[in-house]
Amino acid sequence: MSELNIYKLNIRTTDDPLFSTVARMAKPAKMVSEKSCFEPAFSNFDIADGTLVDLSYLYEPPSETPWSKTRSRFDRHLQTEELWVVMEGDFYVPFGLCANPDDPESLPKPEEMLCFEIRKGDVFVLKPNVWHTGPWPKEKGMAVSFYMALSGHRQKANGDNVDFFMRDFAGNVAILPDLDEAGRPRS
Incomplete structure (x- = not known):
């Protein structure tokens, strides 16, 4: 048996x-801010077939009233998934299934939205055609941050988005998580 030749590599x-x-x-x-921060597409990379993937970042600063901020604007991606990597904080986030994926106006009714608790360290893939919006921190004084890897936030030459729709609930309607005064889920 021959002797193994070992090469030592310089560390750079x-x-x-x-x-x-x-x-x-x-x-x-910037990872810390006094206000909500969403930085879409601060980096993009090619995934072999020529598709560019965006790496976006969301930061929600600590607040003493994190559940009072209503949500009425949502977005969805028709053909692409989103990878979420939670870096900081636990939070609640609303998701809604799209009844008619071919219709950009097909937003669920407020009572059809689902709200989930997401924990620091969670990594999940949001399916195409799921309406979603920003999170509510689970605890007072807790910041939330996560990265999203997705395709479709970029714009075409005509100004339309590649695979991205943003819509508001019709009328004067918004949603909040169902929490008691201490911030615990009621259900």
């Missing part, structure tokens, strides 16, 4: 110019 940092020959750095949004 990502500041080394050679790093750019194998990778590129993504520059995420």
Whole structure:
């Protein structure tokens, strides 16, 4: 049996110019803010078939009244999934199934929306055609942040989005999570 030849590799940092020959750095949004922050498409990458994927970031700052912010505007992606990676905080988020995927105006009724508790460290894939919006932090004084990998926020030359619709509930309608005064779910 022959003797194993071992090569020792020099350790380099990502500041080394050679790093750019194998990778590129993504520059995420500022992680702390006094207000809600959504940074879409701060980096994009190609996934082999020519599809560009956006890496977006959402930050919801700590609040003493996190459940008082109503939601009436939602978005959905007709053909693409979204990967969510929760970095900070537990939160509640509303999702709604689309009754007619071919109709951009097909928004669920407020009573048809589903609200889920999502925990720090959760990683999940949101299916196409699911209406969704920003989160409500689970606890007072808790910040929330997560990354989303998705395709479709970019705009075509004519100004339309590639695979993205945003709509509001009709009339003067909004939703909130069903919580008691202490912030615990009622159901």
